Structure formats: C-alpha cells, structure tokens
Amino acid sequence: MTDFVGLAEEIAREAGEMLLAKRPANPEVVQTKSSPTDVVTALDRASEELIRARIMSARPEDRVLGEEGGDTPGSSGVRWIVDPIDGTVNFLYGLPDWAVSIAVEVDGRIVAGVVNAVPRGEMFTAALGSGAVLKKDGLAVERLRCNSGVPLGQALVGTGFGYASGRRAVQGEVVAAVLPRVRDIRRGGSCALDLCSVASGRLDAYYERGVNYWDWAAAGLIAGEAGARIGGLHGTAPNSELTLCASPGLFEELHDLLVPLDPLRD
Numbered sequence: 001m002t003d004f005v006g007l008a009e010e011i012a013r014e015a016g017e018m019l020l021a022k023r024p025a026n027p028e029v030v031q032t033k034s035s036p037t038d039v040v041t042a043l044d045r046a047s048e049e050l051i052r053a054r055i056m057s058a059r060p061e062d063r064v065l066g067e068e069g070g071d072t073p074g075s076s077g078v079r080w081i082v083d084p085i086d087g088t089v090n091f092l093y094g095l096p097d098w099a100v101s102i103a104v105e106v107d108g109r110i111v112a113g114v115v116n117a118v119p120r121g122e123m124f125t126a127a128l129g130s131g132a133v134l135k136k137d138g139l140a141v142e143r144l145r146c147n148s149g150v151p152l153g154q155a156l157v158g159t160g161f162g163y164a165s166g167r168r169a170v171q172g173e174v175v176a177a178v179l180p181r182v183r184d185i186r187r188g189g190s191c192a193l194d195l196c197s198v199a200s201g202r203l204d205a206y207y208e209r210g211v212n213y214w215d216w217a218a219a220g221l222i223a224g225e226a227g228a229r230i231g232g233l234h235g236t237a238p239n240s241e242l243t244l245c246a247s248p249g250l251f252e253e254l255h256d257l258l259v260p261l262d263p264l265r266d
C-alpha cells in the first residue's frame with residue numbers, strides 16, 4: 001500500500017524547491033483566466049508539470065486533477081488533486097503566503113493532504129483518521145489542534161475574494177456585515193493556507209465564496225483532522241458556492257451570520 005502522505009510530501013517538497021530556485025525577481029504572467037487579475041505564471045505550469053510527472057512515474061494508473069492541466073483519467077480508483085501554487089498573486093508580488101497543495105482521493109474520499117508553505121519553510125500534512133501535523137525544516141514540530149470555545153465576537157476570521165468584480169462587490173457587502181460582529185478579518189491570499197491557519201490556531205474561522213476543489217482538498221483534510229468542521233451552507237459538503245471552516249460551535253455561529261446576508265446572490 002502506497003504511503004500517500006509520504007509520496008505527496010516528497011513531491012510537494014520537490015516542487016517547492018524548484019519554485020524557490022526558479023522564481024525570478026518579476027515572474028511573468030503567461031495567461032489570464034476568469035478576469036485580467038486571475039493570472040497564471042510560467043512557474044504555475046512548471047510546478048504542475050513536475051508534480052504530474054512525479055505522480056505518473058510512481059503511480060501511472062492514477063487520475064490527476066490539477067488547476068492548470070485539468071482532469072486526466074486513470075484506472076486505479078486513486079485521484080490526485082493538485083494546486084501547483086495556491087496564492088499565485090502573492091507569488092507574483094513576492095509576498096510569502098503561497099503554497100503547493102496536493103491531496104489524494106481514494107474512491108472519492110480524501111485520505112491524504114499536504115500543503116507546503118514554501119517561503120515559510122512549513123509543511124502541513126494529514127492522513128485521514130491519523131491527525132494533522134506541522135513540520136518545520138522537515139521535522140515534525142506540532143500536532144495540530146484548532147482553537148475551540150471561541151465565541152463569534154472574539155473570532156479572528158479569514159476570508160478571500162474572487163476575481164470577478166461583480167462577485168467582489170457582493171463579497172465586500174458580506175464582509176462589511178461580518179466585520180462588526182467578529183474580532184477582526186484577515187485576507188491572506190491563499191485558501192489552502194487560510195485553512196491550515198484554522199488547523200493550527202492562527203485563525204479561528206474561515207469562509208469564502210467561489211474557491212475550487214484544488215484550493216481546499218488537502219487543507220480541508222488537515223483542518224478536519226485538527227478538529228475543525230469544514231462544510232458549505234445548510235449542511236452541505238464544502239463546495240465552490242461557499243466553504244466555511246471553524247471549530248464546532250463557531251462554525252454554526254458563523255454559518256447563521258452568513259445565511260441572512262445572502263452571500264450567493266452574485
């Protein structure tokens with residue numbers, strides 16, 4: 001049986017080293033996607049190519065879903081979910097909050113998740129049912145546990161904004177209504193790292209409209225294994241409409257604050 005966490009970690013480490021070594025002073029934008037500010041750099045593509053090549057050489061029958069390369073078929077029942085750089089805008093500007101995110105699904109269930117926060121030298125990992133760990137410089141330093149018992153009014157809440165201006169206008173209205181009800185808001189620029197921050201107690205909660213499966217697949221498992229609840233609105237699984245994450249109790253409080261704000265109305 002493959003050690004999926006070990007393999008994902010090895011691949012995420014190699015991709016991270018390549019990105020650090022090759023990041024030029026001013027990375028070039030080679031493509032825009034949903035809007036002119038939704039960018040792809042040459043290194044997003046190079047990172048995904050490296051990750052796909054390593055997966056294919058270790059497990060040629062597996063399926064791979066990647067942000068840049070789409071969903072490529074496989075026959076083993078195993079699918080890898082890859083975000084080659086989460087936080088591409090931070091990467092572009094030389095800000096430190098970006099990460100390589102790799103998750104492994106077996107028969108539709110995420111069983112392993114790895115988020116390599118490259119500039120911070122931090123590797124977050126989790127295996128389903130075995131807890132979540134933060135490693136610094138390759139050494140396990142902390143078993144992760146999310147904060148618990150934090151009331152909404154004391155909560156530090158992470159969120160993010162999509163790339164389309166119409167959606168952002170609604171997200172701005174929603175966050176304006178959340179802000180007076182919580183300790184404060186953070187916008188880090190990487191969904192994967194925001195979820196790892198909930199897992200490690202650096203944030204109490206997170207919500208965002210419009211994130212993709214590759215943004216949260218690995219970090220969602222890490223947060224869940226650290227004791228957080230991750231889901232969508234009205235009891236659904238986390239999804240691209242809205243993803244919320246917090247310890248049980250705070251999750252419901254934030255959920256009930258968001259619902260009347262009609263956050264999906266864009």
Ligand code: IPD
Nearest residue numbers: 085086087088160161189190191
């Ligand atoms: C983005 C980041 C960001 C979030 C956006 C995502 P990308 O992913 O996770 O924090 O607010 O919704 O699209 O484009 O950097 O891979």
Ligand code: CA
Nearest residue numbers: 083086087215
């Ligand atoms: Ca992403």
